Amino acid sequence: xSVLYEQSAIFVRPAKTTDRYSNEQDDWGEAATRTPVDRLNxxxxxxxxxxxxxxxxxxxxxxxxxxxGTMPDxxxxxxxxxxxxxxxxxxKVGRWPVPAxxxxxxxxxxxxx
Numbered sequence: 001x002s003v004l005y006e007q008s009a010i011f012v013r014p015a016k017t018t019d020r021y022s023n024e025q026d027d028w029g030e031a032a033t034r035t036p037v038d039r040l041n042x043x044x045x046x047x048x049x050x051x052x053x054x055x056x057x058x059x060x061x062x063x064x065x066x067x068x069g070t071m072p073d074x075x076x077x078x079x080x081x082x083x084x085x086x087x088x089x090x091x092k093v094g095r096w097p098v099p100a101x102x103x104x105x106x107x108x109x110x111x112x113x
Contacts, residue, residue: 004041005067009082011035011074028079037074039067042082042109062087062109071095071105080109087111 015031016024045063064080066072074080080087087109094106 005039005065007040007042007082008036008038009040009042009064009080011037011072012079012081012086013075014077014079026077034081035073037066037072039070040072041065041067042080045108057112060111061090062111064105064107064109066104066106068104074105074107080107085111 011034012028013033013035014026014028015033017027017031019025042062042064045061062082064074074089074093076089076092078089080089088111090108090110096103096106
């Protein structure tokens with residue numbers, strides 16, 4: 001394993017529930033699927049910004065890279081738990097193909113604190 005990919009995280013996929021009006025909703029509670037994933041590199045990236053209109057909120061961008069040769073199952077609707085933080089996937093997950101198959105994934109994440 002490369003020194004760059006020694007981090008671990010938990011990918012959280014919401015369960016689907018239906019409210020009393022038959023609207024489908026994400027359930028991030030106990031019914032959510034939690035998958036531990038190793039061989040990752042997570043780092044702050046994309047800067048941060050502050051919203052001070054209504055309350056003090058800082059949004060920090062993160063970058064997730066999987067080790068070359070790995071292809072963890074991460075979707076744009078998932079969340080990532082890392083180092084006590086809950087990060088949301090923003091946009092599509094990049095899958096980088098090579099002639100022999102998919103080489104690795106990249107995803108932009110955001111932390112709202």
